[in-house]
Amino acid sequence: MKMSALDRVLLLITVFLSAYQIVIGIDDLSTAPIIAYTIAFGVLLVAGLLLIILGFDVLESPIVVIVSTIIPLTLSLGLVWEHLASYRTGYLIFVLIGFAAVTLTRSITMQNKLPITTIAIVHGIAGITIFLLPIILSMQGVMKPAFALVGIGGALIGIGGLLLSFFKAGKPILSREMILRIFPSLLLLMTICFITGFKFG
């Protein structure tokens, strides 16, 4: 499917917003969340650029499933590190093992359901963390109400990640055309939610 001019504009805005977040948006945090968020928004930025340059065909690459796992894992790690101090080590171990498991199960040819199950578990836990943690924190008054937008972004990234992963695994939830049609808008909306949530939350 050919990428339209509007798709390119939406992706370009996503790229600029991600760059803004990397340069300015996370400056006053401690080292670990800065690294985690830089990786998350960095993957988003590079992915946006590669989509603009190479078109939707880049999504055919087998590496996409692995790369699309990095964003929720690192974003959720940043949130846990900032707001759930007692879970830091445990969650870091989950992130490292989860990423290794996704990479391994996607690199070796397997006939069973292990690759799909691994993706579902890793994306599921990371997605729920990004979705629920900001909403709970803002409802408890620990963070401002706008921080809940990060949770909305988490929901969107969860949807995008699962759509892509299941599509790449040969069990598409939506048709290829439909996924590609909504993909740039989904990426932009998700980025706006994250940046607004972090800035005003």
Added chain:
Amino acid sequence: MTVQSSIINRKSKIKLYWPLIKSTQTGLLLATGIAGYLSAGTRIGLLTLLGMSISLFLAISGSTILNMWYDRDIDAKMKRTHKRSAASGELDHKEVFGVGTAVSILGIGWAISIAPFYGLVVFAGWFFDVVIYTLWLKRRTAWSIVWGGISGAMPILAGRVLAIGHIDLVGVLLALAILFWIPTHTLTFSIRFREDYANAGVPTFPSTYSDTFTRATIAISSMLAALAIGWASVLIGISAGYLRLIAVLTAGLLLLAFATFRVESERVNFGLFKYASLYMLSSMIILAMKAY
């Protein structure tokens, strides 16, 4: 009527000459010169900056026009370039030579009048491009691109020299970044338009060595360019936020360089070429931010 036809004639001349300066390439090289100047973080003299921009633009344009003049025979044999006005005969070649020489003299002369050492670096860039690359080596060896690269690296060094008055490590690193970035352009073109170059008898990496060697060279030179930019950025002292952004952009470049090395695909190769251009432009903008 005579005045009108004279205006039309002048307009069509400009239209014919404009492609001879390769506006995108010249614009990008000019941007590197401005970034080199601003990277020093010294007080910006607007008149100096304007003079530098115009002198650099003229010197680069002059060398490009002379390159087009000299290569008109091989350009005429290549599908990609045969419509260029110097190659197609739309412009008289003596006139093209005259314009190229005049524009070069104007640019280099202006540069020397701004600051002699800056002018010397600008002249070095012109000399490497016109004499060493175009006249001497381009038709003899595939390695001529190294001299084309050195020439392309001179504007950023010139900008830096104009700002601080001497050559420093940052200036050398910035020049190396451009030198290593240029092969992603030239070598990608040499793969994509291999038949053109073969028809014209111009030695290239793919024809002299192999595609694998060429792709490996592209990947390694992209990595070296990224390394040089990263090192220069740290020495320049740009803020942590912009360093993070450069690190992210560099990671993307390395990923594509690795993919180019692993996957035999012209598409990926061209992707790296486009990304490397964006990378360099972004890096230049970030380095220029140092001034603020």
